[in-house]
Amino acid sequence: MDKKEKQLRIGLAGLGNVGAGVYKNLEKNQSLLCERIGTELVVKKVAVRDLSRKRDVAVPSDKLTTDWKELIDDPEIDIIVELIGGVDEAHELIVAALNANKAVVTGNKAVLAEKGKELIELSEKQNSPLYCEAAVAGGIPIIKAVKEALIGNRITSIFGIINGTSNYILTRMTTAGITFEEALKEATQKGFAEADPSLDINGWDAGHKAIILGWLSYGHWLRPEEVSVIGIEDISLEDVSFAKELGYEIKLLGVIRQAEEDPRIEVRVSPTLIPNGHILSSVDGVFNAVAVHGDVVGETLFYGSGAGQDATSSAVISDLADAAENIHNDVGCTGFIPKGDFGTALPLNETLSQYYLRLSVADRPGVLAEIADITGKNNVGILSVIQPEPDSSSKHIPLVLLLHDASYGTVQNALSSILGLESVEAKHTLLRVETLKS
Known part of the structure; x- marks a missing residue:
């Protein structure tokens, strides 16, 4: 078969903001992708909750279904993209896809943080790869960096601004002097916050991402109840002003680290004062940044759009390209994928x-x-x-x-x-x- 005659068929579950971006950008860049990876990526079927809903992208009606199980049962579909959100139904979908020996791409940080150990074990058992670049920091390829580019390093620490909504709110409080409530309203009006922004402002969106980074860095999962997560709801303009006076910026910061001779893992998220001289203090608006320190490479910094339709769909498409290459080479996921037993968290009182x-x-x-x-x-x-x-x-x-x-x-x-x-x-x-x- 000629290189450009290869074709892989995709089942897309979810056509919300990110799902629409994936469909749109796959259509737009199909010839470019085919030229680069030698495979044509074709969306064969799309599962949605409501067929009558108006959407940002035009999808032929014969591709639409309200039953995601049709994607699993279709023998012509090679890869399932899970973008339905939530935990329980997404977990059911991913398990069904892996058991059907289909590759899975997901951007769902909540299902990975809560069910990741089980899903990785099933992926290995079924030899059905599970890709999750879009689950952490949107368009920033932090997962690939940790499991591939930094594979020769012992990760000594990760500090991350990994939620764009909270970072936008804190930035506006700092630069414009507006209250938390005013900044949240502004973020919602500009489309930077969900209709229900609770996971963004209570810290758990970042908390789920921190758990995933802890697993990739140290090979162990932590249960969500073992992770300390504090949101930004109680940050006042008074605190922002005093932080400035002391020479700091307040950011919602994820901390992931492990002492060299201590098997316990520290994973936490909280509003944190960061010194003005550090580059993370200047990460403003909806942008994300992750500082990773390895014992060989030293400090590295990854910066970019951490959320939004195009940034996140870029990460999904990157995983689709990897999946296509690995399917045609008859291999599983590339890079180091820790099996991930449950680890021991460093108790909060000892941090x-x-x-x-x-x-x-x-x-x-x-x-x-x-x-x-x-x-x-x-x-x-x-x-x-x-x-x-x-x-x-x-x-x-x-x-x-x-x-x-x-x-x-x-x-x-x-x-x-x-x-x-x-x-x-x-x-x-x-x-x-x-x-x-x-």
């Missing part, structure tokens, strides 16, 4: 970082000394202090402390004692500060 602590305290002498006495007894050092000029109309004033490296548990113990002081109100803000050193 180390610096901290930003904003308190509301009585406007009287001696309060800082009382607080410093408590932090000292808990072996938590104070790096710097901000004490704004008191407002004559208020009995309480903000007090901001930047704390030395300490375990989360130690800081919580100290904080509990501080909040027990009569001079300190219960309302407070505690954020991590990362120097971003491996």
Whole structure:
């Protein structure tokens, strides 16, 4: 067979924003792809929930179905692309496709974070490859980088801004001085936030991605309940302003790392103060960036559009191209794919970082000394202090402390004692500060 006569047929499950982008861009660049990979990629059938819905792309009616099982049962379809979202039905679809010995491409970070161990084991058992580049950081090829380009490295740390919606909101709060609520409304109006943005702003979209990166980097899955995830809902303009004064930007940061002689894995996501001098602090708007440190290569940085129709469909099409090459060469997925047993998470109380602590305290002498006495007894050092000029109309004033490296548990113990002081109100803000050193 002539190189250009090869053809692979695709079953596309889901024609939402990303699915429409995949269909559109496959049609647009079909000849270019065929020239580059030697295979024509043809969408044979598309599963949708509602046949009558108006769509951004025109798909012939004879290609549409409301039953994704038709894609699985069609012997002519070689690759299933799962873009229906959610966990339960997507899991059922992927399992059915792998059992039918079809290659699967998915951009579903939630199903991988919750069911990844089972799916990877089934993929290996059935010799049916599972591709997931689009599940993390959209158009940034971070999964391929970790499992292929950096295969000769022990990954010492990954720091990532891996949710575009939250990054847009925090950027607007920082640069425009608007509130969280105003920035979220603006993001929704511009199409940067979903109709239901809860997974973006509560941190779990990034949390799912961090779990996947932890598996790829260290060969073990962590259960979602073992991962600390804090969203950005409670970030105030006051905290943004104080962070600026201290020389930091607040970003929703994913942290993935493992100490060299410790089998436990640290995976967490939280609003974090990042020093202005670090390149991640300048990643603004809907852009994503992932800093990966390897013991051989040193620090590398991956930057680009982390979400959106075209960025994510680019990652899906990259996986389709890999799948086409591997199918015709009769091999499974290329690059290192860890089997991924369940690993052990580093307990939250043992995780180390610096901290930003904003308190509301009585406007009287001696309060800082009382607080410093408590932090000292808990072996938590104070790096710097901000004490704004008191407002004559208020009995309480903000007090901001930047704390030395300490375990989360130690800081919580100290904080509990501080909040027990009569001079300190219960309302407070505690954020991590990362120097971003491996």
